[in-house]
Amino acid sequence: xxxxxxxxxxxxxxxxxxxxxxxxxxxxxxxxxxxxxxxxxxxxxxxxxxxxxxxxxxxxxxxxxxxxxxxxxxxxxxxxxxxxxxxxxxxxxxxxxxxxxxxxxxxxxxxxxxxxxxxxxxxxxxxxxxxxxxxxxxxxxxxxxxxxxxxxxxxxxxxxxxxxxxxxxxxxxxxxxxxxxxxxxxxxxxxxxxxxxxxxxxxxxxxxxxxxxxxxxxxxxxxxxxxxxxxxxxxxxxxxxxxxxxxxxxxxxxxxxxxxxxxxxxxxxxxxxxxxxxxxxxxxxxxxxxxxxxxxxxxxxxxxxxxxxxxxxxxxxxxxxxxxxxxxxxxxxxxxxxxxxxxxxxxxxxxxxxxxxxxxxxxxxxxxxxxxxxxxxxxxxxxxxxxxxxxxxxxxxxxxxxxxxxxxxxxxxxxxxxxxxxxxxxxxxxxxxxxxxxxxxxxxxxxxxxxxxxxxxxxxxxxxxxxxxxxxxxxxxxxxxxxxxxxxxxxxxxxxxxxxxxxxxxxxxxxxxxxxxxxxxxxxxxxxxxxxxxxxxxxxxxxxxxxxxxxxxxxxxxxxxxxxxxxxxxxxxxxxxxxxxxxxxxxxxxxxxxxxxxxxxxxxxxxxxxxxxxxxxxxxxxxxxxxxxxxxxxxxxxxxxxxxxxxxxxxxxxxxxxxxxxxxxxxxxxxxxxxxxxxxxxxxx
Amino acid sequence: xxxxxxxxxxxxxxxxxxxxxxxxxxxxxxxxxxxxxxxxxxxxxxxxxxxxxxxxxxxxxxxxxxxxxxxxxxxxxxxxxxxxxxxxxxxxxxxxxxxxxxxxxxxxxxxxxxxxxxxxxxxxxxxxxxxxxxxxxxxxxxxxxxxxxxxxxxxxxxxxxxxxxxxxxxxxxxxxxxxxxxxxxxxxxxxxxxxxxxxxxxxxxxxxxxxxxxxxxxxxxxxxxxxxxxxxxxxxxxxxxxxxxxxxxxxxxxxxxxxxxxxxxxxxxxxxxxxxxxxxxxxxxxxxxxxxxxxx
Numbered sequence: 001x002x003x004x005x006x007x008x009x010x011x012x013x014x015x016x017x018x019x020x021x022x023x024x025x026x027x028x029x030x031x032x033x034x035x036x037x038x039x040x041x042x043x044x045x046x047x048x049x050x051x052x053x054x055x056x057x058x059x060x061x062x063x064x065x066x067x068x069x070x071x072x073x074x075x076x077x078x079x080x081x082x083x084x085x086x087x088x089x090x091x092x093x094x095x096x097x098x099x100x101x102x103x104x105x106x107x108x109x110x111x112x113x114x115x116x117x118x119x120x121x122x123x124x125x126x127x128x129x130x131x132x133x134x135x136x137x138x139x140x141x142x143x144x145x146x147x148x149x150x151x152x153x154x155x156x157x158x159x160x161x162x163x164x165x166x167x168x169x170x171x172x173x174x175x176x177x178x179x180x181x182x183x184x185x186x187x188x189x190x191x192x193x194x195x196x197x198x199x200x201x202x203x204x205x206x207x208x209x210x211x212x213x214x215x216x217x218x219x220x221x222x223x224x225x226x227x228x229x230x231x232x233x234x235x236x237x238x239x240x241x242x243x244x245x246x247x248x249x250x251x252x253x254x255x256x257x258x259x260x261x262x263x264x265x266x267x268x269x270x271x272x273x274x275x276x277x278x279x280x281x282x283x284x285x286x287x288x289x290x291x292x293x294x295x296x297x298x299x300x301x302x303x304x305x306x307x308x309x310x311x312x313x314x315x316x317x318x319x320x321x322x323x324x325x326x327x328x329x330x331x332x333x334x335x336x337x338x339x340x341x342x343x344x345x346x347x348x349x350x351x352x353x354x355x356x357x358x359x360x361x362x363x364x365x366x367x368x369x370x371x372x373x374x375x376x377x378x379x380x381x382x383x384x385x386x387x388x389x390x391x392x393x394x395x396x397x398x399x400x401x402x403x404x405x406x407x408x409x410x411x412x413x414x415x416x417x418x419x420x421x422x423x424x425x426x427x428x429x430x431x432x433x434x435x436x437x438x439x440x441x442x443x444x445x446x447x448x449x450x451x452x453x454x455x456x457x458x459x460x461x462x463x464x465x466x467x468x469x470x471x472x473x474x475x476x477x478x479x480x481x482x483x484x485x486x487x488x489x490x491x492x493x494x495x496x497x498x499x500x501x502x503x504x505x506x507x508x509x510x511x512x513x514x515x516x517x518x519x520x521x522x523x524x525x526x527x528x529x530x531x532x533x534x535x536x537x538x539x540x541x542x543x544x545x546x547x548x549x550x551x552x553x554x555x556x557x558x559x560x561x562x563x564x565x566x567x568x569x570x571x572x573x574x575x576x577x578x579x580x581x582x583x584x585x586x587x588x589x590x591x592x593x594x595x596x597x598x599x600x601x602x603x604x605x606x607x608x609x610x611x612x613x614x615x616x617x618x619x620x621x622x623x624x625x626x627x628x629x630x631x632x633x634x635x636x637x638x639x640x641x642x643x644x645x646x647x648x649x650x651x652x653x654x655x656x657x658x659x660x661x662x663x664x665x666x667x668x669x670x671x672x673x674x675x676x677x678x679x680x681x682x683x684x685x
Numbered sequence: 686x687x688x689x690x691x692x693x694x695x696x697x698x699x700x701x702x703x704x705x706x707x708x709x710x711x712x713x714x715x716x717x718x719x720x721x722x723x724x725x726x727x728x729x730x731x732x733x734x735x736x737x738x739x740x741x742x743x744x745x746x747x748x749x750x751x752x753x754x755x756x757x758x759x760x761x762x763x764x765x766x767x768x769x770x771x772x773x774x775x776x777x778x779x780x781x782x783x784x785x786x787x788x789x790x791x792x793x794x795x796x797x798x799x800x801x802x803x804x805x806x807x808x809x810x811x812x813x814x815x816x817x818x819x820x821x822x823x824x825x826x827x828x829x830x831x832x833x834x835x836x837x838x839x840x841x842x843x844x845x846x847x848x849x850x851x852x853x854x855x856x857x858x859x860x861x862x863x864x865x866x867x868x869x870x871x872x873x874x875x876x877x878x879x880x881x882x883x884x885x886x887x888x889x890x891x892x893x894x895x896x897x898x899x900x901x902x903x904x905x906x907x908x909x910x911x912x913x914x915x916x917x918x919x920x921x922x923x924x925x926x927x928x929x930x931x932x933x934x935x936x937x938x939x940x941x942x943x944x945x946x947x948x949x950x951x952x953x954x955x956x957x958x959x960x961x962x963x964x965x966x967x968x969x970x971x972x973x974x975x976x977x978x979x980x981x
Contacts, residue, residue: 031925034913037783037904038874041938042915042924042931053930 010076020064063672070668089184090127093173097192098133099164100556101623107193108159110218115154118189119147130176134169135160136557161598162556163623166201178645187212193219194629199637206641215631226252226272228297237284237405241297245272257298258282322379323536326367330387331413371397380540385411386419395424402426402506407539412477413514426503428485428510432478444472448490455488456498459534471522476512509539552616555599563592563613574602735759769808769866770825774853776871777816779918782844784901784962791899791962792870793839799868800835812838817846819856847919850883864891873898877945884953894955901962907932
């Protein structure tokens, strides 16, 4: 059995073994002589102990010398065995894409034949195969085994649920290859489905020119390749999916399933010609603003690649209520500078009234830009005080907004009667005359608080705000309610303060007052912000239903999520919604520790099988890429480095690299540590 | 007192101990009257027994009261009080020149104090020194000049050598034929067997032995930290010592040796007084002499 070194010049470093010997000798000379009355007690002490100490000192010295020698030898890249480093040797490293997209269709079924073919192509007697699984992080699946062993082990491979980092996997593969001697024939294979999103990953890693590199794709380029390429929200409750048939030829017949929280809400049959692009829209029926729904569009065809035909949209409906406030110079009271309630509405100041169920995302825009803001921000609630200066097209925009399920709040100031908006059919009341009530009573007109448990005033019905006192109103409109309008809040004389009218899927809320101090003293009271907050919530929320936010995460990745419903530490079960899969999880300190999950919607159940929350796991965007590239196209995107692949770089994780050296080094270091710990000597002390 | 003699002894100590008698536990042979019991009956203040009058007895010793009651002549005999012969044996080997202050300085002071005390009560004091060999410097005497000569010998004597305890016994030789007291001032860093043999010899020769074992704190506690090459001041033997590693075992070995010395002392009815050089000598002497007086 021969022993060769990849980098024999490093053996010159063996002179370093003299360092501990030198230190040992120097330390002996440095001992100071101290006269003592009698050394008989030291001499009488256990002679064996003194002998042991001497042996121990020499043993430590030997260990240190050996440790340095072994490290130098290891760095020099030793290779043991017959024909070590001979050209007849062959090393193959296969990077296997284990992303979730590999589990779709029949892609994974094509992996095994490719692996067998690649491994069987090795001719050398001492060939070794290493297989790296490319997931979120690279994983060593097979570590330098013989071809037959590698094939046997590859039968147990499964795709993962998450993404794959091919850049990191290739870096790991090249690192392993660089540990083998330069004389060895070294090959690298990448087995992937060739999604075009991988192109960016592959361009980030150059392959040395002396490395035999090839890509094997598992996708069938001749298959029908139609998919949902995008899904986005285009309105308060409207979604649009874009479908493409990427096949070079042939139409795709299929069905587009719109799913809400996993349940199919609508099915559309369709036919896509070769290269065709089609858009489909879906309107969510009853989803209050601020709630969170998992919307997905699934294209089901007979032969289309299943991996590419599903898009989920979970982000668009999450988060706080979106409120857009239109300000107008003619209605300064709506956004008064002395009491910036908009800011207060978003702040935690509301919490002192216990009304801050969820923060509000409030945006203030000039009234002439309200239409644009509605298109951009997809608000749940729009607040406006009509003055007659609104653009003429705003009424149509607001009507569409209401039809789509939005909520509109109209304050009525001095100029309200001049506005076209107040004459729209969806307004709950028709204004008649301005009524000055300052002489009504000493403090002005009060509210009827007898039925405040419902409607906008319900925020003051809590035990903590029993002391709520009505503000005083000095001005109001006399109005005539339209049919189907309902009064939510009344003045003490029975006239409406707040009236609501449903229009299509939306609702319009009219408030018979302005925010000006000339109308009411409410803006100067602490109860004003909760009042507006309650008004917004009343306008946006469907009665009897509260928002149910729940978290989401990317599939295949272990994450920790904040779960408001979770308290303390306890085990929970993640149960697939309308499915049978179960996963164990753990709640620690109010946070849910989620294991890698397949995509889908899950119920978070406690030990009593009580659902405490929902959890959505979605397919990462990069894995939903419908466009696949051929192996040649992928290979063309990978740069080739002019630098050669180095050889003989030692690492402890090297597969069959002289295992006795690894074990020896490990035992040596272990022994050195134990000796140092037992004898209390510092290293080289 | 000459200046060089003052170096060996602090006069304050003498003032402290002069009122304390050094009482010999056993009977002693002596020529001068003293505090110690003698095996001979005769003049004295302590009654011993009566015996019938025989011709030649001093008529002054006839107890006439007994003659009046019994009509027979009896002579009253009393215990004769004699002086004590004290042999001070000073260990001046090289190991005694160790510590701060050195053990030899402490031993000189102790020897001077004891000599002063003995001479003060009319006991005869002699001095033997252990150095290169054992050397009898002053035979026991209770003369007026004995104290001064003894102090001068104490001061002049240099440390050095490594004489054995048995050498002292051989040097004293015939001087030990009469009963008396031997006071050894030494660090006793010798094998316990040698100490036992020494005591056994002295015990066989009817000598009461008092040993003042003088040690310095460095020997007891080993307050060193860095590894050093220890050199024996007597033998020159060297040994590599890592005090942190050896300390516990050293203390254990030292304590074992100390307990053996105590046991041997008890076996031969010798007094073993342990002194640390960082402890005041007067306190040690007062404590010891007081205890000895009470147990007499």
